[in-house]
Amino acid sequence: MSDKVKVTIDGISIEVAPGTSILNAARQIGGDIVPPAMCYYSKLEGSGGKCRTCIVKVSKGSEKDPRPMPKLVASCRTTVMDGMEVQNITSPEVIEARSGVVEILLINHPLDCPVCDQAGECDLQNLGYEHGLQKTRYEFERRTFERIDIGDKIQLHMNRCILCYRCVFTADQITNKRVHGILNRGDHSEISTYIQTAVDNDFSGNVIDVCPVGALTDKTFRFRNRVWFTKPVDAHRDCPTCSGKVTLWYKGADVLRVTARKDIYGEVEEFICNTCRFDKKKTEDWVIEHPTHISDASVISSNHYETMKPLPVIQNNPKLQAANKVELEKTSKF
Amino acid sequence: MLKVEQQQPVEFSPALIQKFDEITGRYPEGKQKSALLPILHEVQAEFGWLSVPAMDKVALYLDIQDIEVYEVASFYSMYFLKPQGKYVLEVCRTGPCCLVGAEKLMTHIESSLGVKENEVTPDGLFSWRGVECLAACGFGPVLQIGPEYTFYENLNAEKVDELIADLRKK
Amino acid sequence: MGRKLLLEHINVPGINTFDVYRQKGGYRAVEKALKMTPDEVVEEVKKSGLRGRGGAGFPTGMKWSFLAKPEGVARYLVCNADESEPGTFKDRFLMTHIPHALIEGMIVSSFALGAKTSYIYVRGEMMPQIRILERAIAEAKNAGFLGKNILGSGYDLELYVQPGGGAYICGEETALLESLEGKRGNPRIKPPFPAIAGLYGCPTVVNNVESIAATVPIINDGGDEYAKIGIGRSTGTKLISASGNLVKPGVYEIELGLSVEEFLYSDEYCGGIANGKRLKATVAGGSSVPVLPANLSLKLANGEPRLMSYESLSEGGFATGTMMGSGGFIAFDEDQCIVRNTWNFSRFYHHESCGQCSPCREGTGWMEKVLHRLEYGHGKMSDIDLLVDVSKKIEGNTICPLGDAAAWPVASAIRHFRDEFEWHVKEPVKALETNYGLANYAEPIKKVEVTS
Numbered sequence: 001m002s003d004k005v006k007v008t009i010d011g012i013s014i015e016v017a018p019g020t021s022i023l024n025a026a027r028q029i030g031g032d033i034v035p036p037a038m039c040y041y042s043k044l045e046g047s048g049g050k051c052r053t054c055i056v057k058v059s060k061g062s063e064k065d066p067r068p069m070p071k072l073v074a075s076c077r078t079t080v081m082d083g084m085e086v087q088n089i090t091s092p093e094v095i096e097a098r099s100g101v102v103e104i105l106l107i108n109h110p111l112d113c114p115v116c117d118q119a120g121e122c123d124l125q126n127l128g129y130e131h132g133l134q135k136t137r138y139e140f141e142r143r144t145f146e147r148i149d150i151g152d153k154i155q156l157h158m159n160r161c162i163l164c165y166r167c168v169f170t171a172d173q174i175t176n177k178r179v180h181g182i183l184n185r186g187d188h189s190e191i192s193t194y195i196q197t198a199v200d201n202d203f204s205g206n207v208i209d210v211c212p213v214g215a216l217t218d219k220t221f222r223f224r225n226r227v228w229f230t231k232p233v234d235a236h237r238d239c240p241t242c243s244g245k246v247t248l249w250y251k252g253a254d255v256l257r258v259t260a261r262k263d264i265y266g267e268v269e270e271f272i273c274n275t276c277r278f279d280k281k282k283t284e285d286w287v288i289e290h291p292t293h294i295s296d297a298s299v300i301s302s303n304h305y306e307t308m309k310p311l312p313v314i315q316n317n318p319k320l321q322a323a324n325k326v327e328l329e330k331t332s333k334f
Numbered sequence: 335m336l337k338v339e340q341q342q343p344v345e346f347s348p349a350l351i352q353k354f355d356e357i358t359g360r361y362p363e364g365k366q367k368s369a370l371l372p373i374l375h376e377v378q379a380e381f382g383w384l385s386v387p388a389m390d391k392v393a394l395y396l397d398i399q400d401i402e403v404y405e406v407a408s409f410y411s412m413y414f415l416k417p418q419g420k421y422v423l424e425v426c427r428t429g430p431c432c433l434v435g436a437e438k439l440m441t442h443i444e445s446s447l448g449v450k451e452n453e454v455t456p457d458g459l460f461s462w463r464g465v466e467c468l469a470a471c472g473f474g475p476v477l478q479i480g481p482e483y484t485f486y487e488n489l490n491a492e493k494v495d496e497l498i499a500d501l502r503k504k
Numbered sequence: 505m506g507r508k509l510l511l512e513h514i515n516v517p518g519i520n521t522f523d524v525y526r527q528k529g530g531y532r533a534v535e536k537a538l539k540m541t542p543d544e545v546v547e548e549v550k551k552s553g554l555r556g557r558g559g560a561g562f563p564t565g566m567k568w569s570f571l572a573k574p575e576g577v578a579r580y581l582v583c584n585a586d587e588s589e590p591g592t593f594k595d596r597f598l599m600t601h602i603p604h605a606l607i608e609g610m611i612v613s614s615f616a617l618g619a620k621t622s623y624i625y626v627r628g629e630m631m632p633q634i635r636i637l638e639r640a641i642a643e644a645k646n647a648g649f650l651g652k653n654i655l656g657s658g659y660d661l662e663l664y665v666q667p668g669g670g671a672y673i674c675g676e677e678t679a680l681l682e683s684l685e686g687k688r689g690n691p692r693i694k695p696p697f698p699a700i701a702g703l704y705g706c707p708t709v710v711n712n713v714e715s716i717a718a719t720v721p722i723i724n725d726g727g728d729e730y731a732k733i734g735i736g737r738s739t740g741t742k743l744i745s746a747s748g749n750l751v752k753p754g755v756y757e758i759e760l761g762l763s764v765e766e767f768l769y770s771d772e773y774c775g776g777i778a779n780g781k782r783l784k785a786t787v788a789g790g791s792s793v794p795v796l797p798a799n800l801s802l803k804l805a806n807g808e809p810r811l812m813s814y815e816s817l818s819e820g821g822f823a824t825g826t827m828m829g830s831g832g833f834i835a836f837d838e839d840q841c842i843v844r845n846t847w848n849f850s851r852f853y854h855h856e857s858c859g860q861c862s863p864c865r866e867g868t869g870w871m872e873k874v875l876h877r878l879e880y881g882h883g884k885m886s887d888i889d890l891l892v893d894v895s896k897k898i899e900g901n902t903i904c905p906l907g908d909a910a911a912w913p914v915a916s917a918i919r920h921f922r923d924e925f926e927w928h929v930k931e932p933v934k935a936l937e938t939n940y941g942l943a944n945y946a947e948p949i950k951k952v953e954v955t956s
Contacts, residue, residue, distance in 0.1 A: 362621070370686035371666070371683065405688055406688055410671050410689070428791075428848065429852070430747040433840060466672065468629055469589075471590065471591050473593075474747065482631055483629055483630070
């Protein structure tokens with residue numbers, strides 16, 4: 001017996017380890033057939049199942065039990081079975097249901113993208129662009145909350161929150177004490193500390209990186225610049241608390257912000273500590289590696305690897321110039 | 335978010351702590367968080383509502399984070415996170431009771447007490463609110479009054495006025 | 505007169521006490537079950553054909569047989585007494601008047617499942633019933649039916665009552681388990697099912713109050729005897745909570761298969777519509793199930809009488825049928841407004857949504873707002889189709905059945921009473937002052953075009 005199970009997603013077959021979710025199997029295939037995920041986060045145990053954007057149709061349950069599943073399922077929390085057949089973008093039913101979820105996620109969202117720091121790197125913005133309707137049918141006042149500072153480095157803008165619970169899982173799983181959580185219920189639910197407490201521990205800043213929308217933002221970066229005008233560069237330092245592997249976001253010679261490195265699904269590769277994130281904002285704090293590879297689809301990639309006017313840190317270092325050239329060639333191939 | 339001035343300190347009496355111990359004993363070792371809902375009921379019965387210091391003390395007793403208590407207390411509709419009247423009249427406002435006059439009854443209570451939903455009468459004795467189905471649909475309209483949650487069934491305006499008068503005399 | 509298995513002694517004074525309950529033959533099922541093997545008890549329940557009385561109607565015996573039994577791991581039985589479905593109040597009635605029926609059923613069922621600790625999760629608002637159950641448990645323990653080595657059989661059982669905090673969602677079994685663990689009542693994402701990993705991660709069965717109480721007559725008389733009552737796969741008796749505009753609202757025990765007409769109009773049961781009015785519509789199984797106009801409540805689409813059974817009530821699918829649900833039977837007289845009632849139910853689901861998954865969290869509020877607008881004279885004709893569309897976006901796309909429960913009443917009200925919704929748009933001022941009346945809902949059934 002093979003220790004792998006075979007699953008077919010939109011006609012593409014792959015063998016994966018037993019216990020893999022449909023979403024992760026799709027990610028192993030890659031490309032357009034990967035369902036979008038707003039709440040699932042592979043690094044956070046227990047996450048997923050809530051936003052319902054990753055729903056897919058299981059047209060064949062397994063080789064043993066070929067019956068289709070009666071409802072659309074959340075691909076992030078459904079385990080593949082041997083012989084399973086899944087439809088994502090090939091199913092009009094899935095596309096329609098997903099656009100319904102997107103419409104519903106947006107009815108209470110402020111759509112304040114022009115003044116939102118997350119614009120340009122926002123999962124909800126991308127999702128809305130791909131699946132959203134041109135206008136909303138929701139004609140009521142949108143839910144609003146006061147903006148609050150949770151600590152001096154992080155701002156919570158609850159209006160934009162889609163209640164993915166990622167920040168709660170993050171606090172539970174990578175910090176020693178959780179002081180924020182979900183209060184109230186139903187559409188009154190909110191992320192809050194309830195009383196005025198600062199979220200303050202070595203790893204609290206990671207809630208900014210896991211937030212799929214502009215609900216949790218870095219106060220040291222707020223309104224400093226649009227992300228697409230900044231140039232990301234991978235760097236590291238010898239950090240006693242975390243791996244020290246980060247992305248520096250440059251504007252000219254200045255580091256405007258520091259984030260963890262993210263993969264193509266927007267998930268951080270390794271969580272970083274608050275010292276690296278908030279306190280090390282000089283080039284000399286870091287060992288520069290190379291320009292961050294940015295997907296063509298992102299606005300951030302525009303003119304990222306320009307050869308005429310590269311970033312000052314790159315101009316000063318022949319090795320980085322070479323790395324920049326490699327990245328430039330990679331992207332200009334398309 | 336709460337204003338900090340609502341934080342007057344509280345003390346749990348030995349009798350209350352003894353009740354907590356009894357409740358905690360119902361669950362397997364290490365699962366004492368299960369006692370949270372019953373303990374919050376006990377605290378509310380004692381103090382009339384759940385203040386932040388009271389909830390923090392519960393967290394300390396159960397050895398859980400404060401936020402875990404806030405999350406739970408704000409999820410369930412029975413816990414009051416603000417001070418209430420001594421008697422809270424909770425009137426069922428769901429379908430079956432409305433078929434037999436619950437809406438009229440709430441209007442009547444509003445005028446009898448002279449306060450709007452969720453407001454407290456000046457003497458501090460009463461507040462009222464509409465709540466969802468109380469599972470007494472065949473005996474509607476109904477209302478309940480904590481902390482014992484006594485039910486009053488088959489109500490009409492006269493019966494409610496009588497009830498309010500009786501409570502005033504107590 | 506239908507047979508009464510649960511409410512046989514309801515009128516006996518003092519039946520809420522151990523002594524009187526025992527005199528009337530109480531706790532015989534415990535004595536009998538403890539002489540059987542647990543598997544034999546499960547087998548009797550399987551034979552009885554008993555279906556879960558909480559709403560889903562899943563066969564109880566089968567649910568029991570799914571329970572995982574790994575060595576050295578505790579197993580739990582949790583009784584779901586979080587009765588909060590609008591229109592349903594049978595469990596409260598049973599616990600108030602015959603608490604020992606539940607305690608006895610809990611002992612029998614816990615023994616069958618091998619549970620050494622069992623919990624009865626009662627909704628917090630039922631504080632008086634919690635006190636009643638606690639007293640009943642103390643009485644049973646005093647008489648040796650609970651605690652260590654029950655009746656010398658070597659079987660130990662501790663039984664505890666757990667209050668909820670006020671949340672309809674905790675009637676969903678995994679939300680109930682979360683709540684029992686001291687957390688917010690967010691339903692869990694399944695699998696794993698509670699039979700594999702439930703309370704504290706251990707194998708757990710969650711059963712409704714009435715299902716558990718029904719194991720008592722099943723063990724006393726045998727599963728086969730129980731299965732003889734009822735009709736087809738709807739075996740036994742069922743407690744029906746009758747409310748709304750009835751002459752005699754209340755809790756009735758019926759033999760499944762009784763006709764809806766007899767239940768509604770006979771003096772033995774509801775005694776007809778109050779104040780000499782006529783029937784407009786019914787909700788047969790608690791607010792979550794589709795509402796039916798009078799004609800379809802009493803008769804199937806083919807003109808045959810509709811019966812109070814799982815199959816007959818759902819005959820015709822959602823086009824012309826409804827569901828048994830938890831047996832919350834709500835009757836609407838000719839002066840009731842369907843739009844207002846639909847808005848009311850919608851407000852309920854909006855209020856009770858846990859907020860965990862987006863279609864339910866946002867969709868229930870959206871539906872309530874649109875229905876509110878329609879009811880208060882600000883609606884548009886397009887709102888009606890918008891409601892149908894939003895209900896479809898919620899239905900089937902949520903973590904737990906609350907989304908479906910919120911969608912069905914809205915979709916069914918529009919399916920059957922569309923003219924009334926349209927009237928609210930066309931005559932907004934009139935709709936605030938008067939009501940649409942009976943219209944043609946009680947007329948003989950027209951030929952119904954069945955759409956999927």
